[in-house]
Every structure is written in C-alpha cells, then in structure tokens.
Amino acid sequence: MYVGKPIKRIEDPKFLTGGSTYVDDIELPGTLFVAFLRSVKPHAKIKIKKNHNGIFTGEDINPGSEFPIPVEETTYVGQPLAMVVGRDRYEAYDLLESIEIEYEELPYVIDPQEALKNDVKVYSKKESNIYEYKKWEAGNVEQSLKEADLVINGELYNQRVIANPLETRGVLAYFDGNRLNVWSSTQSAHYLRRNLINFLGIDNIRVIQPDVGGAFGSKIIAHPEEYAISKLALKLKRPLKWIPTRSEEMQSAGHGRDKRLRFKVGVKRDGTILGIEGTLIADLGAPYPDANDDEIGNVHSTVRMMLGPYRIQNIRIEHYAVNTNKAPTQSYRGAGRPEATYFIERIINIISLELGKDEFDIREKNLIRELPYKNALGITYDTGDYVGLLNKAREYYQRLKNEANVNECVGSSMYVEITAFGPWETARVLAKSDGKITIITGSGPHGQGDGTAFAQIVADVLEVTIENIEVRWGDTDIISDGIGTWGSRTLTIGGSAIYKAAEELRRRLIEVSAKMLNADTEEIEYKNGVLFHKKSGKSVTIKEVIQNAYSMGYSLDVTYVYNVAKPGYTVPYGVHMALVKVDKETGSVRVKKYVALDDVGKVVNPLLAEGQIVGGAVQGIGQAIYEGAIYGKEGYLLNSNLTDYGFPTAVEVPRIEWHYIEKGFSSHPTNSKGIGEAGAIASTPAVINAIEKCTGKRIVNIPPKPEEVI
Amino acid sequence: MYPPKFSYVIPDNVKEALEFLESHDDAKPLAGGHSLIPMLKLRIFRPSYLVEIRRLPELKYIKTEGNVVKIGPVVTHYDIMKANIPLLSETASKIADPQVRNMGTIGGSISHLDPSADYPAALIAMDAKVRIKSTKGERVESFSSFAKDMFTPDLNPGELVAEIEVPLLKDYKFSYQKLERRAGDFAIVGVAVALKVNGDVIQDARIGLTAVNKTAVRASEAEKILLSGKISEKLIEEAATKAMDYANPTSDIRGSAEYKKKMVKVMTKRAILAALNR
Numbered sequence: 001m002y003v004g005k006p007i008k009r010i011e012d013p014k015f016l017t018g019g020s021t022y023v024d025d026i027e028l029p030g031t032l033f034v035a036f037l038r039s040v041k042p043h044a045k046i047k048i049k050k051n052h053n054g055i056f057t058g059e060d061i062n063p064g065s066e067f068p069i070p071v072e073e074t075t076y077v078g079q080p081l082a083m084v085v086g087r088d089r090y091e092a093y094d095l096l097e098s099i100e101i102e103y104e105e106l107p108y109v110i111d112p113q114e115a116l117k118n119d120v121k122v123y124s125k126k127e128s129n130i131y132e133y134k135k136w137e138a139g140n141v142e143q144s145l146k147e148a149d150l151v152i153n154g155e156l157y158n159q160r161v162i163a164n165p166l167e168t169r170g171v172l173a174y175f176d177g178n179r180l181n182v183w184s185s186t187q188s189a190h191y192l193r194r195n196l197i198n199f200l201g202i203d204n205i206r207v208i209q210p211d212v213g214g215a216f217g218s219k220i221i222a223h224p225e226e227y228a229i230s231k232l233a234l235k236l237k238r239p240l241k242w243i244p245t246r247s248e249e250m251q252s253a254g255h256g257r258d259k260r261l262r263f264k265v266g267v268k269r270d271g272t273i274l275g276i277e278g279t280l281i282a283d284l285g286a287p288y289p290d291a292n293d294d295e296i297g298n299v300h301s302t303v304r305m306m307l308g309p310y311r312i313q314n315i316r317i318e319h320y321a322v323n324t325n326k327a328p329t330q331s332y333r334g335a336g337r338p339e340a341t342y343f344i345e346r347i348i349n350i351i352s353l354e355l356g357k358d359e360f361d362i363r364e365k366n367l368i369r370e371l372p373y374k375n376a377l378g379i380t381y382d383t384g385d386y387v388g389l390l391n392k393a394r395e396y397y398q399r400l401k402n403e404a405n406v407n408e409c410v411g412s413s414m415y416v417e418i419t420a421f422g423p424w425e426t427a428r429v430l431a432k433s434d435g436k437i438t439i440i441t442g443s444g445p446h447g448q449g450d451g452t453a454f455a456q457i458v459a460d461v462l463e464v465t466i467e468n469i470e471v472r473w474g475d476t477d478i479i480s481d482g483i484g485t486w487g488s489r490t491l492t493i494g495g496s497a498i499y500k501a502a503e504e505l506r507r508r509l510i511e512v513s514a515k516m517l518n519a520d521t522e523e524i525e526y527k528n529g530v531l532f533h534k535k536s537g538k539s540v541t542i543k544e545v546i547q548n549a550y551s552m553g554y555s556l557d558v559t560y561v562y563n564v565a566k567p568g569y570t571v572p573y574g575v576h577m578a579l580v581k582v583d584k585e586t587g588s589v590r591v592k593k594y595v596a597l598d599d600v601g602k603v604v605n606p607l608l609a610e611g612q613i614v615g616g617a618v619q620g621i622g623q624a625i626y627e628g629a630i631y632g633k634e635g636y637l638l639n640s641n642l643t644d645y646g647f648p649t650a651v652e653v654p655r656i657e658w659h660y661i662e663k664g665f666s667s668h669p670t671n672s673k674g675i676g677e678a679g680a681i682a683s684t685p686a687v688i689n690a691i692e693k694c695t696g697k698r699i700v701n702i703p704p705k706p707e708e709v710i
Numbered sequence: 711m712y713p714p715k716f717s718y719v720i721p722d723n724v725k726e727a728l729e730f731l732e733s734h735d736d737a738k739p740l741a742g743g744h745s746l747i748p749m750l751k752l753r754i755f756r757p758s759y760l761v762e763i764r765r766l767p768e769l770k771y772i773k774t775e776g777n778v779v780k781i782g783p784v785v786t787h788y789d790i791m792k793a794n795i796p797l798l799s800e801t802a803s804k805i806a807d808p809q810v811r812n813m814g815t816i817g818g819s820i821s822h823l824d825p826s827a828d829y830p831a832a833l834i835a836m837d838a839k840v841r842i843k844s845t846k847g848e849r850v851e852s853f854s855s856f857a858k859d860m861f862t863p864d865l866n867p868g869e870l871v872a873e874i875e876v877p878l879l880k881d882y883k884f885s886y887q888k889l890e891r892r893a894g895d896f897a898i899v900g901v902a903v904a905l906k907v908n909g910d911v912i913q914d915a916r917i918g919l920t921a922v923n924k925t926a927v928r929a930s931e932a933e934k935i936l937l938s939g940k941i942s943e944k945l946i947e948e949a950a951t952k953a954m955d956y957a958n959p960t961s962d963i964r965g966s967a968e969y970k971k972k973m974v975k976v977m978t979k980r981a982i983l984a985a986l987n988r
Contacts, residue, residue, distance in 0.1 A: 093712040245711040585976045586889055587969075626892060630963055638963055643895065651893035707969040 002456035006607030010452045020211040023170040023185045028239035035092035037082040037099050039074040042325035042635025043108035048082050049100040056083045061228045068224030075123050075286040078251030108325040112283040115322045122323040132321040138376035139314030144275025148266030155262045157701045158339045160629040163254030163332045167213020170243040173233035179204045185212050187219045188444040188484025193476050195222035209474030212446035217331030218254035221290040250640040256332025258283040259339045271362040275314030282321045291328035298336030304377040305340035309416045310366040333680040345413035345685035381571045384664025393575035396595045400579045411690025412577040415682045419488035419674025422564030427497035428479045429505050430557040435543035439471045442482020443494035449608040450490045454498050461502035464529045488674025497562035499669040504558045512549045570666035572673040574598035576682035580690035587706025591654040599661045602671035610658040616679020622647045624687035625703050713750035719761045724768050728845045732868030739763045741818035781874045783817020797884040797904045801832040807894040817871040825860040830926030831902035835918030836876045843872035857925040885984035887977045897921040898964045899973040903981035910940045922957035929953040950979035
C-alpha cells in the first residue's frame with residue numbers, strides 16, 4: 001500500500017535539476033514581449049495618446065466597456081491601462097516611457113468605512129460603492145446579550161496581505177490562424193479556457209498550465225492582463241509574452257483578506273458564549289468583476305464560519321462588501337476562512353483574558369459534542385471528534401507552556417474549515433501498450449504535490465509499483481474538462497475522480513484477462529498486478545493484459561467525472577499552538593516553536609500533508625508579524641517590493657511540529673479532507689493570541705507595531 | 711526591473727578608469743553593483759556609462775600597517791567579515807544577506823551613503839579616513855566630513871574612493887547591534903560601540919549611530935559619560951539615554967521617529983553590554 005505512507009515527491013527530480021518549464025521558460029519563434037502601462041492615480045479620467053502604432057488601449061481590447069482594461073476611467077493605482085509590444089522585454093519597457101497619458105483626477109476613497117457612505121464614488125458608472133450588504137441572523141441575539149453576565153465589545157482587523165507567489169503571473173499567447181493557444185501561470189487551464197471563451201466569443205482555444213511557481217489563490221481568476229494579451233494575440237497573430245515585474249505584481253494582484261469586524265459577544269461567567277452580534281466590513285478594492293465575484297464568496301465564508309467549532313445559537317452579522325480605489329481583492333490561501341477563524345479565536349482569547357479562565361476550558365465549554373452538526377448559519381460539520389482532539393491538544397499546549405521562559409507566551413487557536421468544494425472533477429486513467437499507466441487530472445496542481453498522491457492512489461488500486469505511473473495535467477487538450485486547484489479540493493475531489501477511474505480501469509483489465517484466460521470475470525483473482533484464473537491456476541500479468549487489450553477491441557482509456565454530493569464540502573478541524581517570544585524593549589516578536597494537531601480525515605501522504613501545514617503556518621505567521629499591504633493617503637501601495645513588504649525568511653521561521661489524528665473521515669472515496677489552507681487559517685490567531693497574553697494589551701490591528709508591543 | 715540603455719567601459723587600470731570618469735561626467739563607477747544596479751533597474755538613475763572597477767587588483771587589498779588597517783575600495787563585505795578587523799568585521803557580517811555580502815564592497819557602500827547602511831556606524835566610531843583619488847592627485851578626508859549628507863559623498867566628478875583607513879582597535883571590546891525586522895533588512899537602528907577597558911574603568915569609548923540621521927553620527931556626550939566613572943548599570947543606562955540626543959530619525963513604515971529614538975537607547979545599551987561581555 002502506498003496510501004498513508006510518506007512517499008517522496010515524484011515531481012521533484014525535474015525541479016531539482018532545473019528541468020522544469022514555467023511560462024517564462026517557453027519561447028515560440030518570433031515571440032514579442034508585451035508590457036503594460038499602469039495607472040499612477042487611484043481614480044481619474046484617462047486619455048491615452050496613440051502616438052505610435054505599437055500602443056494598444058482598452059478600445060482595442062474591450063471597446064464600449066471599462067473592464068478588463070478601462071477606456072475612460074481608472075479606479076486604482078496599478079490598474080493596467082495600455083500595452084506596448086517590443087521585440088524583447090527591455091525594448092517593451094523602453095517603449096512604455098513613450099506613452100503619453102493625461103489624467104483628469106477624480107476624488108477617490110481608500111478606507112472602506114468612508115466608501116460606505118457613498119460620498120465619493122469609487123467608479124462613476126456604479127450607483128453605489130456597496131457591492132453587497134447582507135444580514136445573517138439566527139436565534140435571538142438581543143435576548144442572549146441580555147442574559148449574559150458580561151458583554152464584551154471589540155474590534156478586530158484582519159489586514160490586507162499580498163499572496164506574493166515567487167513566480168508572478170505570466171502569459172504566452174499565440175493565435176496560429178485557426179486556434180488560440182494560451183500558456184498561463186494559472187491555477188486551472190480549464191477554468192481559464194472557459195473565461196477566455198466567454199470574453200473572446202470564440203471557442204477554438206487551447207490553454208496550457210505549465211509548471212507554476214505557486215499561487216496561493218492569486219491565480220484563480222482571469223486577470224485583466226490575461227484577457228488583454230489573448231485578445232491582442234488574435235489581432236497581431238504573433239506569439240506574445242507578458243511577465244510582470246514584482247512591483248507590478250504587488251501593486252495589481254494577489255491582494256487578499258482585508259476585513260474588519262466590530263463585535264459584541266455575550267458570555268456567562270463560566271465562559272459559555274450566548275451570542276455574537278457584529279458588523280463586518282470587507283474591502284473589495286476596485287470593481288473588477290472577476291475579482292469581486294471571487295472575493296464575495298470569501299466574504300460569505302468569513303461570516304458563516306465565524307461560529308467556529310462552537311455551539312453558538314444566537315448570531316447576527318451584517319456585512320458590507322465595499323469597493324474602494326485600491327487593487328481588487330481576491331482569494332488568498334484560506335479565502336475567507338482565515339478571517340472567520342481569526343475573529344472567533346481572537347474572541348475566545350479575549351473572553352479568556354477577561355474572565356481569567358484558560359482558553360482551552362472556554363473552548364471545551366462551548367465545543368460541539370456530536371457530529372454531524374449544522375451550525376446556526378447552515379454549515380454542516382460532517383465528521384470527527386472535536387472534544388477528543390481538543391483534549392489531545394491540551395497535552396502539547398501544556399508542554400509548550402512548560403517550555404516558556406520570561407516574556408514568552410503560548411497562544412492557541414482551534415479551527416473548523418470547509419474544504420473540497422464541488423461541483424465535480426475529472427480524471428482520466430489510461431494504460432499505454434508498454435504497460436505504463438498515465439493519470440491525467442482535471443485539476444491544476446501548482447506545488448502541492450498532488451501528482452504524487454494521485455500516483456499512490458492508482459498504484460494501490462491497480463496493485464502496481466509507483467514507478468509505473470506518470471501523472472499529467474494542465475492542458476485542455478489531454479482531458480475533456482476540469483475544475484481546478486483551490487479550496488483545498490485537489491487530493492480529495494480530484495483524487496476521488498482518479499480513484500474511480502482507476503477502479504474502472506481495473507474492472508476492464510479483469511474483463512480482458514478473463515477473455516485471455518477463457519474464464520468468467522468472477523473467476524479472476526487480481527493480485528499484485530497479476531491476474532489469476534482461480535480454477536485453472538493460469539495467470540497473466542497486467543502488462544500482458546494491457547498489451548492484448550487493444551487487439552481484443554478494448555479501450556483502456558477511462559475518463560471519470562466525479563460529482564460532489566451535497567453539502568459540497570467536508571470539514572477538517574484542528575488546534576494549533578504557538579510559543580512566542582516578545583522582546584519587551586524593542587517590541588520585536590518571534591515565534592519560537594509551533595505545534596499543529598489536525599484531523600483531515602485519511603492522510604494519503606503524511607510527508608506532503610505536513611509540508612502543506614508548514615507552508616500555511618509560515619504564511620499565517622507572516623500575516624501575524626511581518627506582512628500587510630500599506631496604502632498611503634494618496635492611494636499608493638507603500639510597500640510594493642520585497643524589502644518593504646516583509647515575509648519571513650528562514651531566520652524568522654520556527655520549528656514546526658505536526659501531529660494528526662484520523663477520526664473524521666470524509667465520505668469521498670479517498671476518505672480525505674483538505675489541508676492546503678489549514679495552516680494559514682489557524683496560525684495567525686494562535687500567534688496574535690500569544691502576543692496579546694504577553695503584552696496584556698488588546699490587539700486590534702495586525703501586525704502589531706513594535707511600538708505597540710513595548 | 712529593466713535598466714535604461716547605457717554603455718560599458720572596462721578599463722585596464724585605475725588610471726584609465728579615472729581618466730574616463732573625469733572626461734565623462736555622466737559615467738558611474740561600478741563596483742559590487744548592489745546599490746547601483748537596483749537603482750538602474752528602477753530607472754531612478756540614468757548614467758550614460760558604467761565604468762567597471764570591481765576587477766582592478768590595485769583596488770582590492772586589506773593591509774595592516776602598524777596600528778592602521780588599509781582597505782581597498784572593492785574589498786567585499788564577505789572579505790571584510792573574514793578579516794578579523796575589530797568592530798568593522800562584525801559590522802560587515804550583518805550587512806544584508808550572504809549573496810549581497812559576496813558582491814557588495816566597502817567603497818561602494820560609502821560612496822552610495824544610504825542613511826541606513828551599516829558600515830557608517832562603525833566607520834564614524836573608528837574615526838575612519840577616506841583616501842580619494844583623481845587624475846589630479848589624492849586627498850584624504852575624515853569619514854565624518856566625507857559623508858556630507860544622505861546619498862551625498864564628498865566626491866567630485868572624476869574622483870574615486872581609493873582606500874579606507876581605520877585604526878586597528880587592538881584590545882578593544884566592541885559590538886555592532888542592528889535592529890531589523892527580518893534577516894537581510896537594512897537597519898531600523900544600528901549602533902556600533904568600541905570600548906577600551908581597564909579593570910572597571912573605560913579608557914576610550916566610541917559610539918556610532920546609523921539609520922537615525924541623514925548621516926551617521928558619534929554620540930560623543932554619551933561616550934564622555936562612559937569615560938566619567940566606573941562601569942556600572944547606572945553609567946551604562948545614562949550613556950544609552952544620552953545617545954538618544956544624537957538621533958533625529960524619520961517616521962516610515964519601519965517605525966515612527968519616536969520609536970526609533972527609543973530604540974537608540976535600547977540598542978546602545980545592548981551594544982555596550984555586548985562589548986563588555988566580549
């Protein structure tokens with residue numbers, strides 16, 4: 001059995017030898033380079049002089065419309081406004097300086113709480129800055145707050161951060177006279193293809209997702225530049241490449257989080273939470289439809305998951321999702337759930353400090369006891385043992401507390417998370433005549449190592465060695481369709497499709513072997529890649545079966561579509577703990593040690609699952625201590641480079657210890673749940689809770705400034 | 711990301727380099743390139759020529775002559791770090807990250823004069839001298855007068871930093887304390903301290919501050935306090951408090967002016983203690 005074992009990545013060799021192919025590694029004969037002129041004003045009417053033939057504007061891309069490329073009005077600094085085409089990138093960036101642009105400045109609004117008032121319009125063609133207002137309500141909040149021994153008022157801000165994958169976005173597009181071919185650093189070839197079909201109105205499009213250097217949510221949507229380059233490729237009939245600079249990337253993409261909660265929570269002296277009332281303000285940035293559509297779903301996730309793993313029956317949250325003159329916000333690792341967990345777990349910490357009670361006791365008092373459980377806002381938590389996991393976590397918590405010296409504190413957080421969204425995923429498993437098994441997934445891994453896990457699954461189903469299996473994805477020509485990689489769905493949903501396809505292939509292999517051995521299929525025993533006729537004792541190997549199948553008229557090419565049944569997600573949970581050292585003189589904060597305990601159902605590959613937890617935790621620690629997109633009053637991003645926008649280096653990353661239990665299996669064939677985002681969800685509140693304990697001061701904004709920590 | 715166009719000159723020797731620099735006022739010498747190239751890539755700087763000096767052997771040496779150490783301008787941070795020069799080597803070890811230290815040079819650092827750079831704290835504390843060369847001859851300036859203002863060295867067109875000279879602070883105790891948000895960052899506050907100690911009396915004290923003024927400064931009144939009595943917690947506290955008077959920082963995303971000023975005290979105290987514990 002391979003499933004459950006820490007199998008090393010089959011993806012590694014090519015990456016470790018520089019044999020990978022990212023989008024900027026691809027070159028077609030005659031490729032030209034495209035660079036974008038970007039707005040330097042947060043809000044302005046624009047006029048671009050086409051003083052030479054090589055300048056293209058919104059008129060060329062989306063005449064009569066303002067998106068993806070504005071024709072008349074820009075709504076954020078960094079918005080792409082015009083393109084130039086050069087023989088190479090050096091020339092393209094020289095040409096950028098030749099564009100003359102006139103800005104007629106318009107009033108702008110940076111703070112979503114100001115934008116709410118609608119005094120200043122983010123975009124003159126929209127009636128309101130409020131993209132969506134919604135009230136979520138269950139139980140009786142007024143009553144619950146009246147019955148409370150203590151009502152705590154507070155405000156919490158989960159700041160804007162930037163995904164910053166080490167490889168930026170990038171596209172190579174070529175229209176060969178018949179077909180548009182698009183290579184993109186994207187999270188899904190199929191989803192990008194659908195977006196391009198809608199935008200361009202043609203369907204002869206092939207999209208290739210080559211190797212992708214990370215995304216963390218920032219490459220789900222089709223970006224304005226992806227649409228523009230594709231359109232321009234149709235026009236120019238030359239291969240066009242676009243790779244932004246890091247500063248461009250940081251100004252224009254990968255912005256996430258940015259939600260503020262004002263709350264009241266009513267508690268009893270014993271720590272029982274009676275009800276929560278609150279107002280959530282989510283900053284959507286500028287009104288780019290693809291991003292706004294993406295982020296509004298995340299706003300809903302924030303509200304609905306804010307109840308955490310607790311039996312809170314009374315809740316009322318009003319949310320305002322508001323446009324501002326900043327870069328549009330998008331999914332970032334966790335996509336709304338980190339904010340939810342952050343809010344409720346910060347509230348738990350605040351209650352614990354106010355009541356002088358242990359945070360684990362507060363959690364246990366309120367914890368959901370029996371599963372499945374439907375929370376007050378309609379989310380069903382499917383399987384697991386919350387109390388058991390919490391109690392196991394107490395042991396680690398105690399151990400960390402024992403290790404804590406002066407000015408060191410332990411913070412913790414418990415999360416529940418929705419993962420493995422539908423609606424479906426595809427898989428193709430086929431046997432080639434040389435005996436090699438090829439897996440093709442409709443999802444689009446970009447670093448998570450699902451290829452290895454898929455190979456493990458198929459190796460077990462077909463009882464062959466993993467070396468016999470190759471895994472491919474990311475080309476709309478090699479599989480009929482697909483959804484993509486996001487929402488911690490790939491292994492569970494993509495893997496279930498693969499499992500089912502492999503099962504069908506196994507069935508066909510048995511059928512062929514039965515014919516070869518003159519047996520009924522029921523008489524065939526399949527063991528370790530050898531098929532026996534139970535009666536005669538004769539056998540054929542899987543390789544012989546594969547070699548014969550086609551001549552016998554059998555196809556060993558199976559495509560399976562795995563549909564995700566309601567509720568369309570499965571819910572892992574866990575407790576994460578951070579030992580934090582606060583330098584009381586300088587205000588510097590360092591996470592010294594980090595322990596995670598998770599139940600993500602069946603763990604297909606503990607090595608890779610741990611890798612996901614470590615990566616997520618580091619990003620969450622980054623959000624807690626180092627990161628934050630800072631906009632100045634003039635509407636500029638003040639830290640659009642990697643010096644000023646700090647994410648942690650190896651020096652700042654603590655030792656991270658991972659433990660797991662396997663109690664709550666999902667109902668999918670893999671029995672797994674998602675883990676891709678869990679680390680980023682749980683770590684930020686764990687770290688901030690620890691800092692709050694050490695300083696004794698309520699933390700509203702993060703990262704806390706050193707001067708606030710002293 | 712993409713520099714503007716420029717021409718490139720590879721001279722055979724220093725004389726040729728100086729002649730070219732003198733006859734082309736829009737030429738810039740290229741040493742380690744770890745400040746110049748980033749500026750070119752942002753196009754905040756558009757010289758017509760780069761004159762490569764980093765491979766000229768005449769400019770690359772570290773010599774100890776009696777009580778002074780003479781350092782060629784294209785000696786890298788890495789080589790200085792390895793040279794066991796009291797205070798200066800420790801300071802070099804805290805510059806940026808290993809790749810930067812492999813390329814960046816001391817001459818380049820002080821000709822650039824970023825107000826948050828590390829060397830100036832040590833160089834001002836060490837009373838370093840800068841030898842400047844042109845086709846017309848040479849002159850020697852103290853580091854403190856060489857550093858006229860932020861990004862403004864005392865260099866005329868056609869002149870090059872030819873040597874940095876520091877006293878060999880033999881038998882000194884020293885420390886460079888750098889407050890940084892993350893490994894590899896520029897200093898939020900940097901304090902270089904060198905002390906000559908005899909029993910519980912300090913015979914010489916040198917305190918240099920970086921990142922809190924337009925150029926590095928010596929906290930001379932703080933030094934005097936250290937020289938005024940026996941080493942005690944109180945004396946150190948007083949000196950560290952005094953050092954704050956020499957800080958006139960600006961507020962930016964690394965911290966408010968007020969915070970940075972406070973940190974001068976904290977880092978000065980730490981530097982003194984670390985030096986004494988050496």
